[in-house]
Amino acid sequence: MFKRSILPVLAVLGVIIALWYATCIPMNAAWTIQQLERSGETMTTTEHIVDSWSQERPRLPAPHQVAAELWDTTVMKSVTSKKSLVYHGWITLSATLLGFGIGTTLGVLLAIGIVHSRTMDMSVMPWAIVSQTIPIIAIAPMIIVVLYSVGVQGLLPKAVISAYLSFFPVVVGMVKGLRSPDAMQLDLLRTYSASNAQRLWLLRLPASVPYLFASLKIGVAASLVGAIVGELPTGAVRGLGARLLAGSYYGQTVQIWSALFAAAILAAGLVILVGLIERMTLRKMGERP
């Protein structure tokens, strides 16, 4: 187990971190050399390398600087402080979860409609598929501004974008899932003279659960991206997207990287959480490994 799967991953991660440290040296050296020329001092090679890993505003911060900043802004700050990443992360997370909930609910409802009505299937389904090929995120700035001008602001506009992004993967996945029972199973329910509602509850919905979770994993990652991008265009002051934007305005590279890692950790956590719920649900439903 260790030798076959964990060791290779650790080796690859080790190489990535080593490469990262190595890249820091040429990326950050230019600034040091400039400073030295101005002051007329000189440095040995070792001093150069150490300096490139400990600048205050490096072009590429070293891994330990990012880790220190992450530690500093999560554990060391109180969660209500505006400098705490937990605070900003929560703002983004709450918009993500609200939007994800709305998007998933609407997606499941539309999928049920599509499976039960041929008209709806033929009218709506092609558009749901086409909509996956277009960069929906382009409308994020407009949604924010339009909702702002009708007086809605704060959490909801970002949640709308998140909902929109998680909506279509769920529709497409759920339609596939609700259609997954084969003709024999549907016929069996017909011989029981099951009603439409019974067929939905007893056969189609349980059969669609694996498909639903596959779409939920895509949807939750898309929701987080939506919430982060939703924070960009208005110059929001709270949330992970706002931290990215503020960092890029003021050249605070360490802040950008720590916000980026916070977003990555959040995304990984959400996907893993969905995966755990999936495993528990499938086991409860009687799946054997």
Place this chain on the structure above:
Amino acid sequence: MIYIVGALILWAMGWGLNARLANGPHAKRRTVQIAVPVIFGVTILLIWELIVRGLSVPLVILPPPSMIAATFGQSLPILWADFVQTFVKGALSGFFIGGLAAFLLAIVVDRYDFLRRGLLPVGNFMAALPIVGTAPILVMWFGFDWQSKAAVVVVMVFFPILVNTVAGLRDTSDMQRDLMRTYGASYGQTLFKLRLPAAMPFIFNGLKIATTLALVGAIVAEFFGSPTLGMGFRISTSVGQLALDMVWAEIVVAALAGSFFYGAIALIEKGVTFWHPSQRT
């Protein structure tokens, strides 16, 4: 009021027509299958127009489709320049560089089992992360012009293509590989004659996912700084000026570019993987 009533009647008519077509005897015909979604789309556009006029919705909330079309027609030169800047220079070049790099790395990874075990979980993990977030860093490194957008696109398309190509290269059965061995085929021959062709459906799946990501990356990267043209730049500045008709025109461009890009890849796929069951009808 008359507009609203018109919208309701139109909705009933469009839906009724579609219901008859979809449940009628010719529902399986190709013309009907194209006509139904088109009728639905046109109905939605007309209802949008009527409702915006009927309720006199302010232009800063929702401009009517006719106005968007007019803006689209009037500002074709601007839209074209934005399209070239964002799509041709940013998204396409990044797509090619990222796709090629991922493809080559996938072949190396596939050769060494240790690398595959190590890189694949990392790649899968990276593919789920909000990589758009690297945009501010890359804009800082590569400047405001299209190079930084291409760099964002490279990072975004890299992991889906890598993961799919590696999965595809393993999609041959032992029997097929044994057959190649009995022919005395070298590694290169097995790769080019058996495993790469067998991997094509997977590779194209990755490429199709990457088409949307490429456009998203190029547009979002412009929110962090760009020269005074580009689709993302135009969207964010027009939103600031409350010129929503221009924003919608730009969204139409983005939608068209995305659909055609996807369509082009799907068309190439059809030519390359003509042997695959999913392409035979």
